[in-house]
Amino acid sequence: FLIGYCAIVKNRKAYFVLLFTSVFVVNAGYVFLALSKTLPEALLANRISYLGAVFLPLFMLLIIMDECRIKCSRILCSCLIIASVVVFFIAATPGYNTLYYRDVTLIFVDGGAKLIKSYGPLHRIYYIYLATYFLLMIAVIAISWAKHSHRFSKLAVNLLVLVLGNILVWF
Numbered sequence: 001f002l003i004g005y006c007a008i009v010k011n012r013k014a015y016f017v018l019l020f021t022s023v024f025v026v027n028a029g030y031v032f033l034a035l036s037k038t039l040p041e042a043l044l045a046n047r048i049s050y051l052g053a054v055f056l057p058l059f060m061l062l063i064i065m066d067e068c069r070i071k072c073s074r075i076l077c078s079c080l081i082i083a084s085v086v087v088f089f090i091a092a093t094p095g096y097n098t099l100y101y102r103d104v105t106l107i108f109v110d111g112g113a114k115l116i117k118s119y120g121p122l123h124r125i126y127y128i129y130l131a132t133y134f135l136l137m138i139a140v141i142a143i144s145w146a147k148h149s150h151r152f153s154k155l156a157v158n159l160l161v162l163v164l165g166n167i168l169v170w171f
Helices: 002-008 014-035 039-053 056-067 074-091 123-147 154-170
Strands: 101-109 112-119
Touching (some): 056 123
16 A cells, blocks of 8 residues: 555655555564564564554544544644654663563464463553544544534544544454
8 A cells, every 4th residue: 555655646645655654664673573583683673663653543543633624733733743752752662671561472373473462450541542542533533523514524534534444443
């Protein structure tokens, strides 16, 4: 999608480029994880996946806000970016402490590596993070609907449905 979007679309929107870049990073992390031979390699690949994953909801929200013609103030945008970075650093701690994953082991299934994890006390933060973004997306669409004569942006609603699907998969 990243290559296709950049090669085909002439009037590219920065948020879509960032979204597709995040998806690429997540998927690259999953590929690296599957190819890992050791636990440290697998944990690094897991960190790469989380690097993309924590920014996906941010970019989805910004796209929905843009489609709904709701401005994101610099303060709000800065807070959202800081929250994403903090969540990434929390998610990147496995291998260094037991706060995010209490225990993690590497197994091999059909030639591919897989992490077996037991979640630590800070893992709930990621679920709260995702739920907060989903609620923000719903709020943006509701505010837009109320402000713009009860009309929905089709793209915003489609993106919201995709986000809901992603969140359901993550849960």
